[in-house]
Amino acid sequence: xxxxxxxxxxxxxxxxxxxxxxxxxxxxxxxxxxxxxxxxxxxxxxxxxxxxxxxxxxxxxxxxxxxxxxxxxxxxxxxxxxxxxxxxxxxxxxxxxxxxxxxxxxxxxxxxxxxxxxxxxxxxxxxxxxxxxxxxxxxxxxxxxxxxxxxxxxxxxxxxxxxxxxxxxxxxxxxxxxxxxxxxxxxxxxxxxxxxxxxxxxxxxxxxxxxxxxxxxxxxxxxxxxxxxxx
Amino acid sequence: xxxxxxxxxxxxxxxxxxxxxxxxxxxxxxxxxxxxxxxxxxxxxxxxxxxxxxxxxxxxxxxxxxxxxxxxxxxxxxxxxxxxxxxxxxxxxxxxxxxxxxxxxxxxxxxxxxxxxxxxxxxxxxxxxxxxxxxxxxxxxxxxxxxxxxxxxxxxxxxxxxxxxxxxxxxxxxxxxxxxxxxxxxxxxxxxxxxxxxxxxxxxxxxxxxxxxxxxxxxxxxxxxxxxxxxxxxxxxxxxxxxxxxx
Numbered sequence: 001x002x003x004x005x006x007x008x009x010x011x012x013x014x015x016x017x018x019x020x021x022x023x024x025x026x027x028x029x030x031x032x033x034x035x036x037x038x039x040x041x042x043x044x045x046x047x048x049x050x051x052x053x054x055x056x057x058x059x060x061x062x063x064x065x066x067x068x069x070x071x072x073x074x075x076x077x078x079x080x081x082x083x084x085x086x087x088x089x090x091x092x093x094x095x096x097x098x099x100x101x102x103x104x105x106x107x108x109x110x111x112x113x114x115x116x117x118x119x120x121x122x123x124x125x126x127x128x129x130x131x132x133x134x135x136x137x138x139x140x141x142x143x144x145x146x147x148x149x150x151x152x153x154x155x156x157x158x159x160x161x162x163x164x165x166x167x168x169x170x171x172x173x174x175x176x177x178x179x180x181x182x183x184x185x186x187x188x189x190x191x192x193x194x195x196x197x198x199x200x201x202x203x204x205x206x207x208x209x210x211x212x213x214x215x216x217x218x219x220x221x222x223x224x225x226x227x228x229x230x231x
Numbered sequence: 232x233x234x235x236x237x238x239x240x241x242x243x244x245x246x247x248x249x250x251x252x253x254x255x256x257x258x259x260x261x262x263x264x265x266x267x268x269x270x271x272x273x274x275x276x277x278x279x280x281x282x283x284x285x286x287x288x289x290x291x292x293x294x295x296x297x298x299x300x301x302x303x304x305x306x307x308x309x310x311x312x313x314x315x316x317x318x319x320x321x322x323x324x325x326x327x328x329x330x331x332x333x334x335x336x337x338x339x340x341x342x343x344x345x346x347x348x349x350x351x352x353x354x355x356x357x358x359x360x361x362x363x364x365x366x367x368x369x370x371x372x373x374x375x376x377x378x379x380x381x382x383x384x385x386x387x388x389x390x391x392x393x394x395x396x397x398x399x400x401x402x403x404x405x406x407x408x409x410x411x412x413x414x415x416x417x418x419x420x421x422x423x424x425x426x427x428x429x430x431x432x433x434x435x436x437x438x439x440x441x442x443x444x445x446x447x448x449x450x451x452x453x454x455x456x457x458x459x460x461x462x463x464x465x466x467x468x469x470x471x472x473x474x475x476x477x478x
Contacts, residue, residue, distance in 0.1 A: 128322035131283060132336040132388065133312035142339055147326050223326050224368030 004198060009185050016181030017202055023098060023167040023177055024206075028160060030103035035110035042115065053111070060108035065169055068105055072097040073173040098170035106163045110156060117152030118144065150221050157214035161207050178202060235294070236261055236392045236423050237282055242291035244277060251277050252288070253447040261391070264424045266434040266455075269444035270470055275427040276319075278444070279394050282425065283314045296391060312341065315385030315393035319401050321377040323369040329356065329380050330365040333387045341388065348387070355383040359413045375406030379413055392423040399430055431474055435459055443467055 005013065042053040060068070073094060077085045088096060121144050129139040149156075171180035182199040186192050219225060237259040244252035251274045259265050267275045280286040281293060284300050284307050293300045298310055323332050333352035337343045356362050359379035369377055378398055385393055395414065399407040411433050418424060418437045428434065434441055434455060441458040443450045445466050451458070462468050 124318065124320060124322045125324065127285060128318065128324070131285060131311055131316040131318075132384070133308045133310075133340045134336075135308050138340065142335065143324055147324075150326065221326075224328075224371050 004194070005185070009189070012181050012185060013178070013198070013202075016176060016178040019095070019176055020164075020167050020178040021206070023095070023102065023170055023175065024164045027099045027102040027106060027167070028163055030099070031106035031110055031163065034103065034107035035114055038107060038111035039114050039118065042111070043118075056104075057108045057112060060105045065101070065105055065166055066172055069098060069101040069169055069173055072101040094170070094173045094175045098167075098173060098175045102163060102166060102170070105166075106159055109159050109162075113152045113155040113159060114148060116155075117148035117150075120151050121147050153214065153218055153221070157211065160210050160214070164206055164210060165203065234261065235259060236296060237425065238292075238294045239278075239281075240292040240294075242278075242281065242293055243289045244281065244286065245289055251447050252281070255291070255447075255449055257442065257449065257452065259392070259423065259425060261423055262421045263439045264418045264422075264426070264437050265440045265442060266438040267425065267427045267442045267444060268429065268431070268434060268470070269450075270473070272446075273444040274447040275444050276396050279396050279425055279427050282394055283311050283316055285316070308340075312336070312388050313390050313392075315388065315390040317378070317381050317385050317393065317395045317398045319397040321369075321374070321381045321401070323377055323381055323384070325369050327368075328365070329361065329367050329369065329372070332369065332380060333383050336384070337387050351389075352383070352387060355386050356380070358386075358416070359383050360409070373406060374402045375409045378402065378406075378410045382410075382413055382417075386417075392425065393417070395424065395426040395428065397427050397429070399428065429474060431459070431471070443470070445470075 004010070038053050038056065041049045044050070076097065077088065077093070080088070125143055125147070126139055129143040134142070167177055168179035170177050171183070174180070176184075178199060182195055186195045189195065235258040237257070239255050239257045242252055242255045243250070253274075255274075255278060257265075267278065269275050277286055281288050282295060282300065284305075288301050295310060296313055299305055300307075300310065324335065327335060330349065330352055333355060334345070334348040337348035337351065338345055353362060353365060356365055359382055361376060361379055361383070364372065364376065364380070369380065372380065382393075382398075398414070399410050402410065407430070411430060414424070414426070414433065415437050426433075426438075438455045440452060441455055442452045443458065443464075443466075450464055450466060457463075458467070459471070462471060
């Protein structure tokens with residue numbers, strides 16, 4: 001790729017790609033786990049639990065992501081004990097806070113997607129499982145959640161794409177991810193069109209890969225896909 | 232009569248102000264086929280759903296294999312493994328193959344070895360005439376086939392008693408026969424069955440007892456012969472003529 005960029009700039013850019021992918025992957029795993037936890041908490045009958053989840057979702061849907069990221073990076077450390085704060089500043093604090101902010105924001109949206117998937121499962125499925133002797137948790141684990149996740153899959157893929165693109169916001173607090181490195185190289189070389197063109201292509205490779213993965217999972221989890229093919 | 236598998240003793244249930252089960256008492260012995268019939272809204276389905284605690288009761292006592300179903304310390308999940316339930320709408324698990332529907336509870340709930348559960352499942356699917364559909368998914372089966380899978384699923388836990396809640400009411404007429412055929416063969420094998428159904432031919436042919444309900448009460452509990460040939464209650468006569476009018 002030397003014809004596109006000199007090797008040193010290429011190394012910078014690929015380092016940015018690596019950080020972007022890490023930001024996305026870590027934030028997504030945390031977000032998905034948290035989303036499931038939020039859905040379970042929201043499903044309890046205990047009212048304060050529902051209020052908590054509703055407030056969590058409302059905050060993350062209604063405050064700009066950029067503000068959330070800056071709040072975590074500039075605001076939260078003030079609340080932390082000094083030792084932890086200094087430890088964080090020594091250990092890539094901007095990356096950690098960016099992951100936290102991105103994960104929490106995505107979790108709020110994913111929780112809503114999963115919740116609407118759950119609502120689409122008829123109560124009779126629940127009843128059928130209970131009649132076979134399933135406990136509440138077994139019913140959720142084997143019967144309700146797998147079906148709900150399958151229904152939620154298309155919106156969840158959309159959320160993953162959004163999260164991937166939103167990693168670029170981390171540059172605002174100095175995380176050296178793809179957009180940050182792109183700006184850096186542009187400032188060095190003034191080859192604006194070329195370097196942003198390359199960044200665009202790199203983002204597209206990421207998002208198209210996610211979309212392909214999504215539709216692969218979708219195909220694999222369609223009940224009776226083999227029968228479809230033979231029919 | 233041998234020892235009762237199911238016994239209801241003055242069971243009462245309300246939906247709000249509506250008294251849906253009024254002082255219902257009933258004993259069902261081993262190997263008996265009891266058909267519960269009556270006009271819609273008479274409490275038949277509610278009654279059968281209290282037997283495996285899908286519906287709670289207000290008072291009275293309900294024993295299943297000697298266990299107090301609605302007792303405080305009862306392990307309902309364990310209890311429900313000893314009573315099969317077949318729903319009007321089949322309620323198969325659409326994300327699982329037919330075989331997985333049948334092996335699900337033995338493997339996941341009873342923790343039995345997969346090979347053993349699959350062997351039993353294939354045997355049961357053969358019994359309901361669907362051996363070749365083991366790898367299909369519920370969405371690709373007709374209603375009658377789905378209901379037969381649902382019966383196999385209920386049998387997979389090898390329960391001593393099976394409850395049928397209007398198992399043919401959601402089926403197209405031409406599929407009713409295949410499901411009734413399976414139920415008849417179960418009855419011949421000596422299975423204890425409680426069936427809520429409008430299929431009077433089935434009731435007459437297979438039933439050991441007919442329980443007729445109206446407005447939450449058991450009006451009569453008698454043999455098919457007496458029920459069909461010498462109905463001595465005006466409400467039964469009207470019901471029988473209504474049912475005949477339907478068909």
